Amino acid sequence: MPQGSPRGTYLEVSESLREKLRNGKITEALPSQAALVSEYGVSRSTIERALAALRAEGVIESVQGAGWFVAGTGDRRPLVEKVTDLLRADGVRVGDRFPTEKELCERFGASRTAVRSAIALMEGQGLIGKGAARGREVRALPVERGTQTA
Numbered sequence: 001m002p003q004g005s006p007r008g009t010y011l012e013v014s015e016s017l018r019e020k021l022r023n024g025k026i027t028e029a030l031p032s033q034a035a036l037v038s039e040y041g042v043s044r045s046t047i048e049r050a051l052a053a054l055r056a057e058g059v060i061e062s063v064q065g066a067g068w069f070v071a072g073t074g075d076r077r078p079l080v081e082k083v084t085d086l087l088r089a090d091g092v093r094v095g096d097r098f099p100t101e102k103e104l105c106e107r108f109g110a111s112r113t114a115v116r117s118a119i120a121l122m123e124g125q126g127l128i129g130k131g132a133a134r135g136r137e138v139r140a141l142p143v144e145r146g147t148q149t150a
Helices: 006-022 033-040 044-056 079-087 101-108 112-124
Strands: 060-063 067-070 128-130 136-138
Touching (some): 006 033, 033 044, 044 060, 079 101, 079 112, 101 112
């Protein structure tokens, strides 16, 4: 990226990113800040200002610990919510086998550490537990979202 005035460089970066969004070169997740620093040859603070400008326009949104995304794309709920939704699926009953860590990693594109954390939360809520052999099983079904228990 050619260096303009220090004040306007972040605007050049934000315009370049906006153009990539318009052209479909970026459709959901933006590259990491480190990758953008390398790609544009500017400082991290310049990238942060460019991203902040796009966020202020409502073009992109940040998800803590996950990065920057095109606004309104994808499901960025916490992993534990996505995994808990498996128990809300039709036909799931108490005593059913719960997917393995490996299956959950593949299904949600998450790290084993993130999956283990979600499983630990679900075990703490009493939703799943150790089953026969080495697997886990459904111990309770979650309360439907939006409903409360007395």
